[in-house]
Amino acid sequence: MLGRADLLLFSVSAILTIDTLASAASMGLTWFGWWAVTMALFFVPYGLITAELGAAWPGEGGLYVWVREAMGPRWGSLAAWFYWINNAYWVPAVYMVFAGTFHSIFLRAHLPPSLQEGPGATWLQTFIALAVTWITVAIGVVRLQVSKWVPNVGAVVKVAIFVVLGALGTLSLLVGNRPANAFSSRGLVPDASASLRFLPVLVYNALGFELMSSAGEEMRDPQRDVPRVILLSGLVISVVYMLGVAGILISVPLSELSLLTGTWDALAALGKPWGKGGDALVLALGIGFLYACVANIVTWSLGVNRVAAAAAAEGALPAALGRLHPRYNTPHRAFIIMGVISSLLLLGNAALSSSAANVFWMVFKLSGLCFLISYLMVFPAFALLRQKRAGQPRPYRMPGGLGAAWTAAIVCWLFIALACALFFKPSPDIDPAQARRETWLLAGETLATLVVGLLLMPKRGAATAR
Numbered sequence: 001m002l003g004r005a006d007l008l009l010f011s012v013s014a015i016l017t018i019d020t021l022a023s024a025a026s027m028g029l030t031w032f033g034w035w036a037v038t039m040a041l042f043f044v045p046y047g048l049i050t051a052e053l054g055a056a057w058p059g060e061g062g063l064y065v066w067v068r069e070a071m072g073p074r075w076g077s078l079a080a081w082f083y084w085i086n087n088a089y090w091v092p093a094v095y096m097v098f099a100g101t102f103h104s105i106f107l108r109a110h111l112p113p114s115l116q117e118g119p120g121a122t123w124l125q126t127f128i129a130l131a132v133t134w135i136t137v138a139i140g141v142v143r144l145q146v147s148k149w150v151p152n153v154g155a156v157v158k159v160a161i162f163v164v165l166g167a168l169g170t171l172s173l174l175v176g177n178r179p180a181n182a183f184s185s186r187g188l189v190p191d192a193s194a195s196l197r198f199l200p201v202l203v204y205n206a207l208g209f210e211l212m213s214s215a216g217e218e219m220r221d222p223q224r225d226v227p228r229v230i231l232l233s234g235l236v237i238s239v240v241y242m243l244g245v246a247g248i249l250i251s252v253p254l255s256e257l258s259l260l261t262g263t264w265d266a267l268a269a270l271g272k273p274w275g276k277g278g279d280a281l282v283l284a285l286g287i288g289f290l291y292a293c294v295a296n297i298v299t300w301s302l303g304v305n306r307v308a309a310a311a312a313a314e315g316a317l318p319a320a321l322g323r324l325h326p327r328y329n330t331p332h333r334a335f336i337i338m339g340v341i342s343s344l345l346l347l348g349n350a351a352l353s354s355s356a357a358n359v360f361w362m363v364f365k366l367s368g369l370c371f372l373i374s375y376l377m378v379f380p381a382f383a384l385l386r387q388k389r390a391g392q393p394r395p396y397r398m399p400g401g402l403g404a405a406w407t408a409a410i411v412c413w414l415f416i417a418l419a420c421a422l423f424f425k426p427s428p429d430i431d432p433a434q435a436r437r438e439t440w441l442l443a444g445e446t447l448a449t450l451v452v453g454l455l456l457m458p459k460r461g462a463a464t465a466r
Contacts (some may be wrong), residue, residue: 004225006148011233013151013299014208016158016240018292019097020364022262023201024241025248029187032242034202037190039238042415043206045408047234048398049382050209051227055396056385058226061310062303063210063378070381070388073316074457080311081453082374084321084334087304089367091136091297091342092349095129096360098293100260102128105286126350130343132294137339140301141325141332147302154295157288159240161263164285166243168270169250177273180253200419204368205241207375209234211303227396260360263289305334315458362438366445369423373446375416383409 024031053066063083068076103125107115114120139147173179209230248262251269258265264286271282305321309331312322323333349363385392386405398405424439 004229006152007225007229008233009152009155010148010299011209011211011229012236013155013158013295014211014303015206015233015237016155016162016292017205017208017296018158018161018244018263018289019094019296020201020205021162021241021244022248022257022266023259023364024205025245025252025262025266026254026257026259027199027202028181028254029183029249030189030191031202031245033188033190034199035238035242035245038202038206038415042203042412043234043238045398046206046412047209047230049379049408049412051230051396052394052398053382053385054210054226054230055224056392056394062307063374064307064311064316066210066385067377067381068314068316070384071377073314075377075381077311077316077457078453079374079377080307080317081457082370082449084304084308084317084338085341085449085453086367086371086374087297087300088338088341089345089363089370090300091133091338092129092346093360093364093367094293094297095132095342095346096125096363097260098132098290099125099128100258100360101264101286101293102290104261104264105283105290122350126346129346133339133342133346136294136297136301137335139298140305140335141330142328147298147330151295151299151302154292154299157295158292159236161267161285161288161292162240162244162247164281165247165263165266165270167247168267169247172250172270172273175273179250180269181249183249200368200372200422203415203419204371207371208300210378211300224395301335301338305331305338308334318456318458362441365423365442366449369420369442369446370449372416372420372423376413376420379409379413379416 027034054062057065057069061080064076064080067079103121107124108121111124115124139150169179244263247270248257248266251266252262256265267282267285267289271278274281308317308321309324310322311317312319312334320337321334322331324330325332345363383402383406386402398408400408424442
């Protein structure tokens with residue numbers, strides 16, 4: 001059974017998405033201004049909303065159950081579909097970051113030039129990502145009492161990396177080194193510059209509180225533990241993210257910041273002045289970074305595959321997603337199907353892209369957009385449940401009455417809708433023709449995902465909302 005410590009570590013591991021830390025830092029100093037706005041207007045109300053929903057409806061299924069209860073089985077099915085498929089899309093993005101960092105640490109210096117850069121390196125990194133994908137599937141199939149240790153350890157490793165990034169950055173400044181990027185109070189002000197390209201990443205990095213509720217039936221006391229865990233983990237996450245971004249901006253110029261290896265580059269730059277001791281620490285943290293990438297995927301896979309299994313058990317998603325392993329009682333078919341989709345996406349994007357960084361960014365945008373779409377149904381569901389199910393016992397209730405509930409739901413929904421729209425903003429450093437191709441490709445892939453989900457959705461979903 002999952003206790004409060006397990007839930008705290010699980011939530012920290014889910015929300016501290018280390019693979020997108022470099023993308024967040026790419027916004028520059030203005031990230032801190034946007035982060036403060038996001039904390040106040042989105043992160044806090046989102047946390048309070050999920051605390052109430054998770055305590056009031058603690059059963060297996062999480063997000064799917066909430067939307068189904070409020071808006072009916074069809075909407076619940078659609079939310080579960082986008083929530084599940086985003087993870088299959090996200091696996092290639094994270095594991096391209098893993099492969100790029102692994103390539104930089106262990107392989108590049110020992111390979112011929114054709115495998116150090118360009119298409120050869122892209123294909124090599126793709127095959128590394130494929131191998132780790134299927135290791136993840138194997139981890140997900142074993143019982144939760146075993147697999148839970150991957151995110152538990154991952155949370156500690158991620159926090160250590162973020163904190164060390166901030167600490168090394170502070171030490172660098174204290175010994176008189178100039179920061180790689182200019183720091184000024186004016187730079188903190190949120191702006192609408194090219195940094196908006198990465199603003200959806202910031203919202204994306206604040207999501208994941210509801211994931212623990214996907215395993216509600218495996219918690220010891222969800223009504224008591226969920227609200228407390230959300231409040232404590234939210235405080236830890238908000239501070240730790242700031243330390244990580246600060247460390248990267250102190251050590252790596254924005255013009256040289258790689259979306260794939262930016263975190264490793266920052267660690268290497270900050271450790272270099274400290275000699276062999278610094279090199280050893282950086283290598284250990286680099287290995288920890290690789291582990292944290294795996295922990296990211298394992299954490300989310302454990303959650304979203306259980307959401308899909310709960311929906312499939314009620315006839316709201318294809319039955320194959322709900323098949324449980326005869327020995328471990330885990331949704332093993334959902335894990336295997338996730339692995340197949342992720343593998344095909346890795347191979348397809350490697351064939352179409354000229355660089356590993358481009359593979360990461362295009363796959364991440366598709367994954368992120370599908371992920372955010374599922375939340376477009378969660379926030380209206382919260383407000384509707386306040387009205388339709390006012391008598392439901394709520395061990396925790398968000399402060400304020402019905403008006404406050406609707407206000408919080410609307411503000412959070414607008415944040416998600418804006419982030420969805422900004423994913424279509426093309427990269428500023430590409431030509432207009434390529435920008436249009438990127439936009440149409442993303443729109444086409446998202447529409448295809450919706451159509452496939454509707455076609456796969458059983459004719460008769462979950463009987464009726466309870």
